[in-house]
Amino acid sequence: MRGRDGTLRISEVRRVNYRPPGTQHNLLNEVSLSLREKSFGLIFGRSGSGKTTLLHLLAGLSKPTSGSIIVQRYGYDGKPSDSPEPLAPERVGIVFQFPERYFLADTILEEMTFGWPRQKADFTLREQLALNLQYAVNSVGLNTISLDEDPHSLSGGYKRRLALAIQLVQTPQLLLLDEPLAGLDWKARADVVKLLKHLKKELTILVVSHDLKELSSLVDISWRMQMGGILKEEAFPL
Numbered sequence: 275m276r277g278r279d280g281t282l283r284i285s286e287v288r289r290v291n292y293r294p295p296g297t298q299h300n301l302l303n304e305v306s307l308s309l310r311e312k313s314f315g316l317i318f319g320r321s322g323s324g325k326t327t328l329l330h331l332l333a334g335l336s337k338p339t340s341g342s343i344i345v346q347r348y349g350y351d352g353k354p355s356d357s358p359e360p361l362a363p364e365r366v367g368i369v370f371q372f373p374e375r376y377f378l379a380d381t382i383l384e385e386m387t388f389g390w391p392r393q394k395a396d397f398t399l400r401e402q403l404a405l406n407l408q409y410a411v412n413s414v415g416l417n418t419i420s421l422d423e424d425p426h427s428l429s430g431g432y433k434r435r436l437a438l439a440i441q442l443v444q445t446p447q448l449l450l451l452d453e454p455l456a457g458l459d460w461k462a463r464a465d466v467v468k469l470l471k472h473l474k475k476e477l478t479i480l481v482v483s484h485d486l487k488e489l490s491s492l493v494d495i496s497w498r499m500q501m502g503g504i505l506k507e508e509a510f511p512l
């Protein structure tokens with residue numbers, strides 16, 4: 275899907291290698307992938323194959339040892355329309371596995387506005403933050419409950435909605451999800467899949483998951499990882 279300016283933005287991982295500081299071996303080897311704007315990508319593979327490590331690099335939590343992670347715009351002719359830009363970490367949201375374990379606040383509102391400026395923000399910024407909050411709440415369907423509720427008292431599915439909303443407040447262009455269905459009962463899993471289907475209309479989403487069947491109706495492109503490398507781009511459903 276093309277943006278308002280008619281260009282197509284593609285997030286690209288180009289020949290990325292990653293070796294954590296002080297270690298001898300690469301955790302990622304020559305990893306490359308491309309994800310089109312407003313598409314849904316899935317990364318799967320055995321435990322320890324490097325999936326989470328790759329998400330962390332995409333989120334800017336660690337830096338590639340070599341290679342690049344960029345956003346490239348393409349024109350109607352399929353040619354790059356300008357120089358690639360680095361993928362800005364502030365435009366990337368990441369929801370870790372079991373995000374509810376990291377909830378800190380006593381209310382949903384506090385959880386969603388953690389770290390926001392309390393006094394000194396000027397009117398325009400406060401207006402923008404209020405709009406972002408409304409957007410996030412509506413996008414995940416938290417508008418049916420009071421934002422004064424304790425996040426810890428929510429059902430499993432609603433906790434995941436809140437975890438997504440916390441990221442959406444930052445209006446990310448790319449949303450990274452690590453095992454979004456893990457630990458949920460069947461009803462909450464179906465709920466989260468439905469929500470992701472809705473979010474996919476507005477956002478580029480990249481998911482790491484073992485739950486291939488349940489996510490298959492959403493997936494536009496997928497990659498199998500093995501021993502720190504992308505084994506190959508897979509047709510989906512498998």
Ligand SMILES: Nc1ncnc2c1ncn2[C@@H]1O[C@H](COP(=O)(O)OP(=O)(O)OP(=O)(O)O)[C@@H](O)[C@H]1O
Pocket residue numbers: 294297301319320321322323324325326327328
């Ligand atoms: N900072 C680090 N230093 C050394 N090894 C690490 C570091 N971080 C991760 N590893 C190792 O790198 C490998 C890849 O880990 P990663 O968490 O990316 O795998 P994964 O595919 O996400 O696995 P899972 O499906 O179990 O979550 C694992 O063997 C892990 O123990």
